[in-house]
Every structure is written in structure tokens, then in C-alpha cells.
Amino acid sequence: MKLDEVQTHLSKVEAIFLDQMKNTASFRLKESMEYSFLAGGKRIRPLLLLSLYADLTGKIEDKAITVATALEMIHTYSLIHDDLPAMDNDDYRRGQYSNHKQFDEATAILAGDALLTDAFVVLAKSPIDSALKIRLVEELASTAGSNGMVAGQMEDMLGEEKHLSLQELQKIHREKTGRLFVFACQAAAQLADKDDYLAQKLGEHLGIAFQIRDDILDVTASFESLGKTIGKDAATEKSTYVQCFGLEGAKEKLKEQIQEAKETLAQLTNERGATWEIIERIEKVN
């Protein structure tokens, strides 16, 4: 399947989210959750899940779309909380005011809390058999919780004013960014009833590649193309791939990860479909 076709299914991700929002018992909370979720962004995580599922099965089904929705809700909550004044203190996100600037801090904290919690409602209601569903709940929660994304954000903040070794930097990236990419690939493989070891490996390479790309864009992109504050890493003296290896060195590292990702994908499927196109999209930083 072509990435263009996979992308047409993103509207269903928004539809499942909006359907869940019908139950929200506070108008302001609903408004704030929808503000951030519907701002869009690249939707790279749900796209990756759906693309790999399509490449492995030849189709896109509701069960995959539902898991992709839960994953994007978790990602959106993490952006809202990361942007808070007490955290990265970012005023812009996805080309618009960040949630706490548009609303206020309390609302942003609660909108994040609710997106995180409701992701598990969406997942629990998905049309997947109970045993696999429980496995996905456990994996998504492990991915996002104190052994994954939240730990990565905590260590990222603690590392801001010190010089991190490459090893420390990679550990943070693996938890903060990599784990959600791994979940996207693993969930696709599990839903498609395929071995998930290679899928995990694919997710790991793509997670690192995506993070290096992010570090590169922070110094090369414009606010208009990125939709968020640029040059922030340098301003906060944050350890990044660019700071560790220089711009050209970081581009080289990106190339290596992309190569590994392509080789891993080739072992998973002969299809040069949507997942391949996503890899090529991450590859382009100019």
C-alpha cells in the first residue's frame, strides 16, 4: 500500500478520538483536549503503525486504527506536559500556541492527564481479542510510564545543564522517543500476527533516526516549517547529536540508522510500501 492511501485513514484516527470525546463531562476539558489533538502534526507514530500493518497484511483494519489512536493520544498528552512552564516552557507547538498558552496551566495539566487516561479507554474498547488487548495495554503503559517515556523526560530535564555522554544521551532518547516508535512497530506486527522481534528492531532504529533528525532540524529548520521554537537545544545547552558529532557527523549517524531500518524492513516484508516511504521521509532533513 502507498503512504498516500494509508494517510487517508488518518481521518478515522480523528473520528475515533472525537467519538471518545463525546463522553467528556467538562466542556473546557474537551475543548482543550481537542485543541491539541486536532492540531495535527506529522502523525508519524499512527502512520508508522498503520503503514507497517498495511505492508504486513495488505489492508488497514479498525483494530489497527484504534490502537493508532490510543498511541497518538499518549503522544499528544506528552507534548502538552513537556511544553508546560515547569518543564520545557515552550509557547508554540504544531504551529499554534501550546496548550497552556491557549488555555492555562491547570487546564493543560488536566487535558494531558485526561488524554493519557482516555487512551486506555479507547484501547480497552477496541475490537481486538482480550488476550492480545491486555498485552497491548501492558505494553503501551510500560512504554509510556516510569520504565519508558516519563523516565526519559525526567532524565532529559535533569541532564539539561550538564554535559551528557553519548551513552546517557542515547538512553534518554531510547526512553523518551524510541519506545513509542517501538510500540508502533510491535503493535502492528502483533495485530498482524507476525513475529515482533524484527518489528521491535525496526522501531528502535526509526526512533533513533527520528531523534537525530529532530536534533538536526533544531539548528537547520525555520519556525515556519517546524511549527515550534527553534534553536532551543543550543540555548538551553542541551546535549544533542549535533552537539556531540557536529552537523555533518549527526547527518552521518542518521544515514546509518536509516540504512539499518531499511535492512530490517526488508527482512520483514518484500513490500516497498508505505513503511519504506516513511523511512525515506525521516531520511530527508533538507
Next chain:
Amino acid sequence: MKLDEVQTHLSKVEAIFLDQMKNTASFRLKESMEYSFLAGGKRIRPLLLLSLYADLTGKIEDKAITVATALEMIHTYSLIHDDLPAMDNDDYRRGQYSNHKQFDEATAILAGDALLTDAFVVLAKSPIDSALKIRLVEELASTAGSNGMVAGQMEDMLGEEKHLSLQELQKIHREKTGRLFVFACQAAAQLADKDDYLAQKLGEHLGIAFQIRDDILDVTASFESLGKTIGKDAATEKSTYVQCFGLEGAKEKLKEQIQEAKETLAQLTNERGATWEIIERIEKVN
């Protein structure tokens, strides 16, 4: 079973929590999560779940203790976030500094996020058959999310500077406090394989009773006995049962809910056991 005996099982709630904490990938995050969870408090929600389960089955089993742990983790996260400067701005909780005073705001936000997320890891790993476990995941997430507790906290904050009608006040309490009590009772009944309609009703009455008691204690208790700032509702002109009905009126309302709770419990079980003792504990505000 006597409440004293049920209470001996609370150490297992802490043991399950600490076992989950072994996987935490950030030392500071772990420290902060444990600081708030192990501060104790009344543990009324897990006690209620375990007591009702014991009264319905004559025993306490690991599956009930695991669900009780997940529930208390969700409750603890909500306290950490509610205490934040942008929310209720409370410096004390459970007789010690609130999380953001002991650590900092970013750490407190992340500790709350991780407790909420990890609660679903604990639940997903619990020794319960998959179909019931998925039901519990859905109910716990619905209880805590945008259709429940988070919505209640949002509306509670919006209501702080205006005079709420009794109906609005009750709606907020139902979401913010009541829903977790309902979950405790319903989960106990479902785990015991009993009809959960009466359990739901019991939880509703106990949730309202507990909230009225809280409103009363805010004006009558001392800091030492409560472990948190007192007189706060009056200072922020918050709508409370005491403000709506006066102190004596609120005590009367509490009595009514306690009476309803006792009658509902009597329909569920002949046992005058631990659950009965919990009701009597909530009844006493002096």
C-alpha cells in the same frame, strides 16, 4: 472479616507497588513516586475494595489486592497533580510536604503521570482472566479520565470563584470523588462474581458521604489530625456542603448518606464485617 484483619493486607498493596517500582528507569522519578505513595494516608479506597471483597467471599486474594494497588496509584497521582501551584497550590499532604514542595514542579508532574500510567501496567499484569481484566481497565480508565475524575477536578477549579448550585456541586463531587468509590465497590463485586448494581449504589452513597465528611473536617479538624491545610475551602470561597447547608445541615446530609449506604450493604451481604466498619468510620466526624 474484621477491618483490622483487612488492614493487615495493606502491606501487600505497598509490596505490589514497590515491585512495580523496580522497573523505574529514573532514580529521581522513583524517589518522587515512592515519596507520595508510601506517605500512606487513610488508604480508604483500597480498604473499601478489599473489605467488600472479603465480606462477599470470606477471603482476600491477590487479584483483589492488585486492583486495589492500581486504584491507590491513581488516587495518589490525582493528589500530586491537585496540589500543584497551578491547581489547588497546597504545600502539605498526608502530614508532609506535598510532592512539588519536596521535589519540584516538573518532578511532581512527571511522578503523577507515571503513577497514572503504571497503574495500568499493574492492572494488566494482575492474575485475573483477560475478559474481566479488560473490563476493569476500561472501567478504571473511564472512572479516572475525561468522563470522571479529571472532569471533576476541571469543573471544581472553574467553580472556585462562583457560587455553585447544589446540583452543580453534587455533579463535581460525583466525578471527582464518587467515581473512585464506585469503582472500588464495583470491582470488588465483579472480582467476587456478584451482581454489581448494588455495589455501584453503595459506592455512590459512600462517595458522597466521604465528600461531605471532607467538607466538614475542613472547618472542624486541626492540621495535625488532617495532615493538610485546613480552612482552605472558606479561604478560596469554594462551594461546599457546609457552605450550602451550614455545619449542622451538612452533618444531617452525611447521616442520610450513611443510612443509605448501610441499607444497601445489608442487601449485598448479611455480614456486618469490614465494610460496615468502614461506613461507621466515615460516619464519625468528631
